[in-house]
Amino acid sequence: MEVAEQIRPDVEVLQKCVTGISGLDEITSGGLPRGRPTLVCGSAGTGKSLLAMEFLVRGARDFGEPGVYVAFEETAPELAVNVASLGFEVPRLERERKLLIDSVQINRAELQEAGEYDLEGLFIRLGDAIDTVGAKRVVLDTIEVLFGVFQNSVIVRSELSRLFRWLKDRGVTAIVTGERGDGTLSRFGLEEYVADCVILLDHRIVEQVSTRRLRVVKYRGSVHGTNEYPFLIGSSGFSVLPVTSLGLQHRVSSERISTGIPELDEMCAGKGIYRGSSVLISGMAGTGKTSFAAQFAAAACLRGERVLYVASEESPEQILRNMASIGLNLRGWQEKGLLRLKSERPTLCGLELHLVSLHEAVRVFRPHVVVYDPITNFSSVGSGAEVKTMLMRLVDYLKAQGITAIFTSLTNGGATEEQSEVGISSLMDVWILLRNMECSGERNRALYVLKARGIAHSNQVREFTLSTNGIHFIAPYLGMAAVLTGSARLAQEAEDRATRARMSSEVESRKTALQARERELEAQIEALQARLAAEKQDALREIRVLESRQDQMSRTDAAMSRSRSVEEERVHS
Secondary structure, three states, X not given: OOHHHHOOOOOOOOOEEOOOOEOHHHHOOOOXXXXXXXXXXXXXXXXXHHHHHHHHHHXXXXXXXXXXXXXXXXXXXXXXXXXHOOOOOHHHHHHOOOEXXXXXXXOHHHOOOOOOOOOHHHHHHHHHHHHHHOOOEXXXXXXXXXXXXXXXXXXXXXXXXXXXXXXXXXXXXXXXXXXXXXXXXXXXXXXXXXXXXXXXXXXXXXXXXXXEEEEEEEEOOOOOOOOOEEEEEEOOEEEEOOHHHOOOOOOOOOOEEXXXXXXXXXXXXXXXXXXXXXXXXXXXXXXXXXXXXHHHHHHHHHOOOOEEEEEOOOOHHHXXXXXXXXXXXXXXXXHOOOEEEEEOOHHHOOHHHHHHHHHHHHHHHOOOEEEEXXXXXXXXXXXXXXXXXXXXXXXXXXXXXXXXXXXXXXOOOOOOOOOOOOXXXXXXXXXXXXXXXXXXXXXXXXXXXXXXXXXXXXOOOEEEEEEOOEEEEEOOOEOOOOEOOHHHHHHHHHHHHHHHHHHHXXXXXXXXXXXXXXXXXXXXXXXXXXXXXXXXXXXXXXXXXXXXXXXXXXXXXXXHHHHHHHHHHHHHO
């Protein structure tokens, strides 16, 4: 029997409260448990308060669910200032009675453990705040302040259970933040046991590079992602990327788009590449990788498509200036809002945070094409396996979004050209290899399409040049043993032209001689024909004379015969 058949129709399913936080709802399969408390724990600086505030703001602003924020360490004005950089207008929501911030200041120096301790005062205060705005969401930040001076774990556990039960009875979806303990998820090591959902935030430093990660440690009554997920705190709030859940279920397009270079389109069956493809442009330094990537970007902008160009070596102004030297006015596309340049060093943050950052940029800008130039610099941040894993997730994510991706990769001297430095060539749909070809004391640029999945592509090596008019392909020329480029090609072409000229002259000379001989022979033939005609006339006359004589002799013989016959008759008579 299937699992679906075993579940009774009358069984109540756990209801979810959508957080509105990018990626978190996907990880939790729909959001936090509605009407139940969630513990968000982590060490200082991991973003617990910001996540809790965004949960409230998005609920009040986007889902019509007012909220109450109870702060035990910060005042309401301080909280409003802290989240203003994320675009959250807390004062406006307070004026509209969609949000209420209650600052409860507790001086730990004035507290001491004596006798029974309970939270009745907090319950009364919190209940009034909930009723005031009709709150559906509640945040308590942070829980340690309430029990900071108490050592009796029995009392702490009892009151924590009462607090969480009280929140459940009020039917509010709550986030309770807590500091991480020494070897435990929370300071007292008890909160994670009474909470229905536990989210752990972590801010780690590895080789002087920081990365923020989130993990759903526990979620009663619901399936959820159990891996660690990098997250970013950006200008628009939290952004969590569930990169480890990406698969190969994305749709593909049959539409072909131009590369912006007609000759390269011709090398790809005359129609360019498939939309949504991943394209790798690799080559040694100075082969023109960035120029080709910029040409791809300009062609997309010309079609009216948005392009996100991420550079890890050059600043936006440097890219705009350099590409203008080959006739590409990228600044114009930038001013029209079709091109967004984003420059950052790989060492700015960890690999997965780069991935989250790009995810956020894609979510905000919604590009049709993404250019990453180059990807080889990521090797300075992580090991080869880590870089390959990160780029694999990046490729899968862009494919899932239907975005055409252009990656450039530097091939170091001495390395095999048919192998990318970061080992992701197998992930690419199209691989364009640029080369410097040395011949006759000079280096010239050449290109060939190493692979193009699903596309019949040329196997020719094509020479190209970069000039103020852009990328220009030169017609292929094959020498006796190899492809000739540059001055060697020009010299060989000049020699071939001279050889063809000599051969042409020889052909004309031979034609002239042949025509002269033909006329000479024709004249001889005419003379012979005339002589033959004359001799024929003479022979015919002689024949007629002979025939006349022959007739005359025949007539004479016939007459003589008749004369003898008469004489004989006379004698007999």
